[in-house]
Amino acid sequence: xxxxxxxxxxxxxxxxxxxxENLTAYxxxxxxxxxxxLFGIFPVAFAFFVSLHRWRRFPDQYVGLANYEKAxxxxxxxxxxxxxxxxxxxxxxxxxxxxxxxxRSNSARRFASLLAGLACAYASLLAxxxxxKLVPVIMLIPRQVRRQNTTLALxxxxxxxxxxxxxxxxxxxxxxxxxxxxxxxxxxxxxxxxYAHSGQVIAFSAITTLLVxxxxxxxxxxAVETEAAIAAARASGESLPIxxxxxxxxxxxxxxxxxxxxxxxxxxxxDNRRFFLLIVGGLMLAVGGYLIMAEAPAALAAADDDLLAxxxxxxMYAMGTVPVQLSIGLLLAYLLFQPIRFRAFFRMVYFIPxxxxxxxxxxxxxxxxxAGRHAPANRMLSIVGLEPQRWILERSTIGDLLGLPDxxxxxxxxxxxxxxxxxxxxxxxxxxxxxxGLGNIPGELYEAARIDGAGGWRVFxxxxxxxxxxTVFFLxxxxxxxxxxxxxxxxxxRTGAVGxxxxxxxxxxxxxxxxxxxxxxxxxxxxxxxxxxxxxTLFQNRVMGRRVFYG
Amino acid sequence: MASDARARLPSFKDKxxxxxxxxxxxxxxxxxxxxxxxxxxxxxxxxxxxxSASFMTISEVxxxxxxxxxxxxxxxxxALRRANFFDIxxxxxxxxxxxxxxxxxxxxWNSVRITLITVLGSLTVCIPAAYAFARMKFVGRDFxxxxxxxxxxxPGIVMLIPHLLTVIWxxxxxxxxxxxxxxxxxxxxxxxxxxxASVFNIFLLRQFFIQIPLDLWEAARIDGAGHPRFLxxxxxxxxxxxxxxxxxxxxxxxxxxxxxPLLVTINxxxxxxxxxxxxxxxxxxxxxxxxxxxxxxxxxxxILILYFVAQKQFTEGIAQTGIxx
Numbered sequence: 001x002x003x004x005x006x007x008x009x010x011x012x013x014x015x016x017x018x019x020x021e022n023l024t025a026y027x028x029x030x031x032x033x034x035x036x037x038l039f040g041i042f043p044v045a046f047a048f049f050v051s052l053h054r055w056r057r058f059p060d061q062y063v064g065l066a067n068y069e070k071a072x073x074x075x076x077x078x079x080x081x082x083x084x085x086x087x088x089x090x091x092x093x094x095x096x097x098x099x100x101x102x103x104r105s106n107s108a109r110r111f112a113s114l115l116a117g118l119a120c121a122y123a124s125l126l127a128x129x130x131x132x133k134l135v136p137v138i139m140l141i142p143r144q145v146r147r148q149n150t151t152l153a154l155x156x157x158x159x160x161x162x163x164x165x166x167x168x169x170x171x172x173x174x175x176x177x178x179x180x181x182x183x184x185x186x187x188x189x190x191x192x193x194x195y196a197h198s199g200q201v202i203a204f205s206a207i208t209t210l211l212v213x214x215x216x217x218x219x220x221x222x223a224v225e226t227e228a229a230i231a232a233a234r235a236s237g238e239s240l241p242i243x244x245x246x247x248x249x250x251x252x253x254x255x256x257x258x259x260x261x262x263x264x265x266x267x268x269x270x271d272n273r274r275f276f277l278l279i280v281g282g283l284m285l286a287v288g289g290y291l292i293m294a295e296a297p298a299a300l301a302a303a304d305d306d307l308l309a310x311x312x313x314x315x316m317y318a319m320g321t322v323p324v325q326l327s328i329g330l331l332l333a334y335l336l337f338q339p340i341r342f343r344a345f346f347r348m349v350y351f352i353p354x355x356x357x358x359x360x361x362x363x364x365x366x367x368x369x370x371a372g373r374h375a376p377a378n379r380m381l382s383i384v385g386l387e388p389q390r391w392i393l394e395r396s397t398i399g400d401l402l403g404l405p406d407x408x409x410x411x412x413x414x415x416x417x418x419x420x421x422x423x424x425x426x427x428x429x430x431x432x433x434x435x436x437g438l439g440n441i442p443g444e445l446y447e448a449a450r451i452d453g454a455g456g457w458r459v460f461x462x463x464x465x466x467x468x469x470x471t472v473f474f475l476x477x478x479x480x481x482x483x484x485x486x487x488x489x490x491x492x493x494r495t496g497a498v499g500x501x502x503x504x505x506x507x508x509x510x511x512x513x514x515x516x517x518x519x520x521x522x523x524x525x526x527x528x529x530x531x532x533x534x535x536x537t538l539f540q541n542r543v544m545g546r547r548v549f550y551g
Numbered sequence: 552m553a554s555d556a557r558a559r560l561p562s563f564k565d566k567x568x569x570x571x572x573x574x575x576x577x578x579x580x581x582x583x584x585x586x587x588x589x590x591x592x593x594x595x596x597x598x599x600x601x602x603s604a605s606f607m608t609i610s611e612v613x614x615x616x617x618x619x620x621x622x623x624x625x626x627x628x629x630a631l632r633r634a635n636f637f638d639i640x641x642x643x644x645x646x647x648x649x650x651x652x653x654x655x656x657x658x659x660w661n662s663v664r665i666t667l668i669t670v671l672g673s674l675t676v677c678i679p680a681a682y683a684f685a686r687m688k689f690v691g692r693d694f695x696x697x698x699x700x701x702x703x704x705x706p707g708i709v710m711l712i713p714h715l716l717t718v719i720w721x722x723x724x725x726x727x728x729x730x731x732x733x734x735x736x737x738x739x740x741x742x743x744x745x746x747x748a749s750v751f752n753i754f755l756l757r758q759f760f761i762q763i764p765l766d767l768w769e770a771a772r773i774d775g776a777g778h779p780r781f782l783x784x785x786x787x788x789x790x791x792x793x794x795x796x797x798x799x800x801x802x803x804x805x806x807x808x809x810x811x812p813l814l815v816t817i818n819x820x821x822x823x824x825x826x827x828x829x830x831x832x833x834x835x836x837x838x839x840x841x842x843x844x845x846x847x848x849x850x851x852x853x854i855l856i857l858y859f860v861a862q863k864q865f866t867e868g869i870a871q872t873g874i875x876x
Binding site: 034350364376513537 | 583584590591593594595597600601604613614675677679682683684687688689690692694698705706709710712714716717719720723724727728744747748750753777779803807809810813814824825828829832840843844847850854855859863
């Protein structure tokens with residue numbers, strides 16, 4: 001009884017209430033946090049781990065970058081080199097923020113915070129190390145108990161074994177030590193050396209250290225793997241020019257990035273200087289482009305052709321769907337925004353294709369674009385007087401069908417049908433978002449423009465479009481990421497007759513996973529796709545983000 | 552004070568264009584309506600034909616007639632049976648006629664079960680989390696929120712393999728705890744639990760909760776209510792609109808799910824309807840198109856009914872946050 005009242009009294013103080021609020025909040029967050037950790041954060045690290053192994057349903061041996069090499073050829077090593085560089089650049093930027101935070105105070109306390117941050121980073125590294133020694137052992141348990149009568153006792157015994165296996169045990173002890181040190185450092189800061197910026201200093205120093213660690217790990221991985229690959233090639237009497245490719249392609253990328261900077265400066269300055277800068281930029285672009293063009297084929301020589309084809313198909317798919325669906329969506333939204341009746345009805349109807357199951361609607365499209373003479377699409381053609389086509393069953397490209405030269409081949413007719421289908425499903429979604437964006441444009445602007453005597457098109461061009469640019473930006477970003485992940489539409493509409501002519505990268509990856517059970521290889525390809533999506537997002541943010549006008 | 556606060560409550564209200572509907576018709580307005588109605592035709596044309604074809608004979612479908620000569624209602628009965636969409640077995644005692652057992656099975660039943668579990672689970676997990684992010688102060692709040700949001704950026708295909716391995720492993724663990732009924736693989740947990748903690752739902756709810764006036768919380772606290780009480784008896788009743796959005800989205804998501812269920816199910820015991828329809832169509836190719844159409848209509852109808860009921864909250868919720876499935 002007395003302890004209860006003591007607890008009550010402790011909770012009534014300000015500190016006690018804060019503690020209670022913190023505890024309640026964590027309790028509220030616990031289920032979601034646990035699930036997101038399990039199904040949102042851990043999988044990324046784990047997928048990377050899997051991608052470094054030969055892994056068919058169950059973990060096999062560590063193979064380093066072999067999976068990536070199989071997917072991308074020598075370009076894999078270059079990719080990892082650049083990833084390491086990116087980690088270092090991020091560490092540099094974070095380090096700058098750390099220095100800024102350190103400069104805000106000149107007390108000795110900041111060094112205590114700095115040390116605490118380093119201790120935290122070290123403990124996190126130890127935790128990662130322990131975790132990835134533990135996970136593969138734990139993952140083996142289902143296989144070990146497969147043919148036995150799985151009881152809790154057996155399972156717990158195996159689980160205990162995996163924690164006490166020598167490697168895991170050592171790493172676990174190291175982690176425990178690291179955590180104790182970090183905890184002591186943190187509580188010391190909290191007790192004795194706390195000041196206004198200690199939180200920032202701790203966080204920034206920890207993140208900087210972790211980024212440096214990640215960069216060093218990636219760099220070391222790249223170096224070791226590259227040397228191993230070269231040595232293996234030399235043993236079989238060939239030479240593997242990875243280093244020269246790495247240097248040339250990196251130089252090419254650096255030159256192109258530099259050219260972009262030079263162009264930006266050039267456009268901003270005047271006369272002679274501008275002319276000079278534009279020439280220099282053009283030269284850099286040309287040389288960089290030449291370097292990449294010259295080296296890329298050799299670097300990609302050993303790459304997986306199906307994956308490369310998948311990327312190419314994905315790009316065609318994105319180029320064919322995104323602009324069309326965005327412009328039609330914008331047109332519909334703009335018309336809906338005019339003073340008309342039945343707006344709610346139109347909006348509701350346009351949205352229907354987006355919410356209905358792909359499986360159901362794709363069947364109708366399969367009939368519309370059937371190869372038969374009576375299929376609606378072929379009937380339309382015959383009305384215009386054209387030959388019927390095989391549509392969804394056609395693996396030849398439109399370039400072939402029109403008799404164009406090879407480099408104008410373009411997508412296969414089957415892929416075009418899928419593009420039409422995909423566009424049809426997403427137009428309503430785009431229109432609804434555009435409509436919301438239009439609603440956010442203040443009405444006074446239109447009125448002002450009307451008073452100034454601007455007509456419909458000019459109002460649209462000079463008021464609606466600039467003010468809608470954040471929406472356009474958002475939608476194009478989402479749409480392009482969406483096409484790079486597109487799976488269901490293609491998987492459902494593809495037929496045996498067209499083979500791999502419609503397989504985008506993600507469909508190919510899924511096939512490798514589902515039919516071939518190559519977990520390691522599929523993971524590595526998924527990561528390449530992830531890197532590509534991230535790169536595109538960054539690029540779009542920088543290039544398009546500048547043109548976006550936020551009211 | 553309460554009514555005053557209510558007036559400032561957040562809402563998913565539509566922003567209206569500068570002018571209201573105008574009467575009378577000019578040439579340009581006829582043009583606008585023409586384009587909009589063409590859009591309507593393109594958007595729902597395939598559905599209308601789907602419905603029409605589901606009543607046709609096979610030869611009528613093959614000739615792509617627009618309308619059937621006679622409405623063949625039996626197509627639906629046949630499709631339900633052939634596609635294994637719904638089956639009910641009632642066993643009664645032969646002497647007394649008392650109900651002994653009731654066995655419901657089929658893809659529709661599976662999808663209903665999966666959807667219910669997913670939506671309920673998602674609400675119980677996401678509502679407290681969103682509330683904590685919106686209305687409580689705790690150490691590391693912004694960091695955790697940013698971390699949660701950043702997981703939305705990761706493409707699904709990257710997560711597929713680790714999810715699969717995690718589910719297999721957790722399944723083994725729970726099987727050894729609860730016996731065969733606790734299996735994850737080819738059972739409901741694999742199909743539902745990974746979708747409970749939807750970052751999108753948390754984000755949507757948080758955006759709504761954060762707009763609820765502070766006065767209400769002050770009043771509740773003076774009345775002696777803590778956070779849990781406030782959440783249940785004040786916040787939740789006010790949040791019908793976003794909850795409805797989440798329910799609709801969750802329903803559509805799990806009703807349409809295809810890729811993940813394909814990976815984690817091996818037989819029809821828990822397979823949802825999208826997989827069922829896909830199997831029916833592939834097994835049937837290029838067979839009875841009229842039955843395929845009937846099966847498609849059956850698949851689409853629940854979604855459409857829910858959409859018509861909740862479409863206002865739904866489209867506006869989407870417009871506010873811009874999710875893409």
